[in-house]
Amino acid sequence: MCGIAGLFLKNRSLEPELGAMTASMLSVLTDRGPDSAGFAIYGASVPGHVKFSVRGPADFDFDALAGRFEAVVTRHDDHAVISVPEGHAAVFQAAIAGHKELGLVASGSRMELFKGTGLPDDVTKRFGLARMSGSHAIGHTRMATESAVTTAGAHPFSTGPDQCLVHNGSLSNHNDIRRFLERERMSFETRNDSEVAAGFLSWKLREGAKLDEALTSALGTLDGFYTFVVGTESGFGVLRDPVACKPAVMAETDDYVAFGSEYRAMADLPGISRAHLFEPEPAKVYFWERPA
Amino acid sequence: MRPALKPADDSHAVRFDLTTQTLRELNAALAALPANTNQTSWHVRNPRGEHAIAVGVTVPVAISIDGPVGYYCAGMNDGADITILGNAGPGVAENMMSGTVHVMGDASQAAGATAHGGLLIIEGNASARCGISMKGVDIVVKGSVGHMSAFMAQSGNLVVLGDTGEALGDSLYEAKIFVRGIPASLGADCEEKNVTEADVSLLVDLLKRAGVEAEPREFKLYGSARKLYQFHVDNAGAY
Numbered sequence: 433m434c435g436i437a438g439l440f441l442k443n444r445s446l447e448p449e450l451g452a453m454t455a456s457m458l459s460v461l462t463d464r465g466p467d468s469a470g471f472a473i474y475g476a477s478v479p480g481h482v483k484f485s486v487r488g489p490a491d492f493d494f495d496a497l498a499g500r501f502e503a504v505v506t507r508h509d510d511h512a513v514i515s516v517p518e519g520h521a522a523v524f525q526a527a528i529a530g531h532k533e534l535g536l537v538a539s540g541s542r543m544e545l546f547k548g549t550g551l552p553d554d555v556t557k558r559f560g561l562a563r564m565s566g567s568h569a570i571g572h573t574r575m576a577t578e579s580a581v582t583t584a585g586a587h588p589f590s591t592g593p594d595q596c597l598v599h600n601g602s603l604s605n606h607n608d609i610r611r612f613l614e615r616e617r618m619s620f621e622t623r624n625d626s627e628v629a630a631g632f633l634s635w636k637l638r639e640g641a642k643l644d645e646a647l648t649s650a651l652g653t654l655d656g657f658y659t660f661v662v663g664t665e666s667g668f669g670v671l672r673d674p675v676a677c678k679p680a681v682m683a684e685t686d687d688y689v690a691f692g693s694e695y696r697a698m699a700d701l702p703g704i705s706r707a708h709l710f711e712p713e714p715a716k717v718y719f720w721e722r723p724a
Numbered sequence: 725m726r727p728a729l730k731p732a733d734d735s736h737a738v739r740f741d742l743t744t745q746t747l748r749e750l751n752a753a754l755a756a757l758p759a760n761t762n763q764t765s766w767h768v769r770n771p772r773g774e775h776a777i778a779v780g781v782t783v784p785v786a787i788s789i790d791g792p793v794g795y796y797c798a799g800m801n802d803g804a805d806i807t808i809l810g811n812a813g814p815g816v817a818e819n820m821m822s823g824t825v826h827v828m829g830d831a832s833q834a835a836g837a838t839a840h841g842g843l844l845i846i847e848g849n850a851s852a853r854c855g856i857s858m859k860g861v862d863i864v865v866k867g868s869v870g871h872m873s874a875f876m877a878q879s880g881n882l883v884v885l886g887d888t889g890e891a892l893g894d895s896l897y898e899a900k901i902f903v904r905g906i907p908a909s910l911g912a913d914c915e916e917k918n919v920t921e922a923d924v925s926l927l928v929d930l931l932k933r934a935g936v937e938a939e940p941r942e943f944k945l946y947g948s949a950r951k952l953y954q955f956h957v958d959n960a961g962a963y
Contacts, residue, residue, distance in 0.1 A: 676852050679814065695773030695792045695813060709792065709811050711832055711851050714871065
């Protein structure tokens, strides 16, 4: 069992509330996943910069590291979001790789990604989710089944710029797909099945597929149980396996599209009593794009 | 058009508000009702998608729940008339024995699973595995149902006004399935049957009880071909 919460805003006036809405949804989903939690949130970009979400020890001096690259650091507990001028991004990433005590969580122009072990409320409070704003957010509460309860094993997984995936379920052919993707120069941080699903979609996107095309391709390639919610810089997608073992409820209003593993997670969203509530169909690709 | 999702007049009802009272208090109060109770009308407000609302009721009371519910709402119902003014989560009315459960919106997976009796009416769609292993319940779905519906259904009747997903009636025993729309595919050992006058009478009664105006001759009937292992006389000794 795991819990998924996703919000994609259509009404930009709600953007300052996005973090608080997402935190409240994740809190309700604690009993579906008390091991660990995480979220990706798509906020404002810093023109000409790449955002790196990095985690490291409490005493690590991120400012000293960032200073070498004219970068700006925002600290969130054991994570830091570091905005690096595009010209320095490749060198900065190499510098991160050189620090064994640091982990690169994600990068992109808008996405910031945080995850950790512990109860969802504790995790979201540590990172200050309730104060964050943005256009869309995807969160997860994990009850581990396939791999260890570690920060790296928490969701979301990011395997490409501004791309993230959360998963409820378990895959059965992930080792095979991982071997294929490694030959395609994709790299993986864990032995987790969900990270392979994220990697597969990132590979399809890298090869030029649109988000809906990548999700359609996943239907034919990934074997197992899954409800996925995925994010890109401008998009938000949902996919369930053809057997649809894992729960999913969606709500759509003029203001937002929301995803919850259960309706309970959406009960406090504004205007929910007038929302179009539906269960996403098995093996059907759902996606929404944000107008540029 | 679906009926408007308005709570009924509850001036005489026992009111329960799940924002100020607990689910356990509600279910305990319902479980404590004697068979001859005069508290025959109950109104549950703010269900907020909670699980297991109004489960195990054994007395003939009317319960109106004014919003979406989570898993197993009205499970094991034995005699109550339960109305859900919203969507229902997985397993609504699972193992119902008697009474009526009326979902005014959509139902999630496994609606009416293993139910022995009573009537389950779903105004919208039901998703996968509707009526799985049903054992005597009558289910009327005014929309469509998902894949593997009536899987291993043993007895009772499933009426679907819309279409069905794949593998309808897989490994079916003696339940009858009436479908007005188109099944995506039939499951193992499920086949179309000739419709007798008795079948038409049965369907007319079911449609009437569910408040549906539909032409019974537009429905096709599906049932068991009785060719699987457990139906073969050579295997009788194994039981």
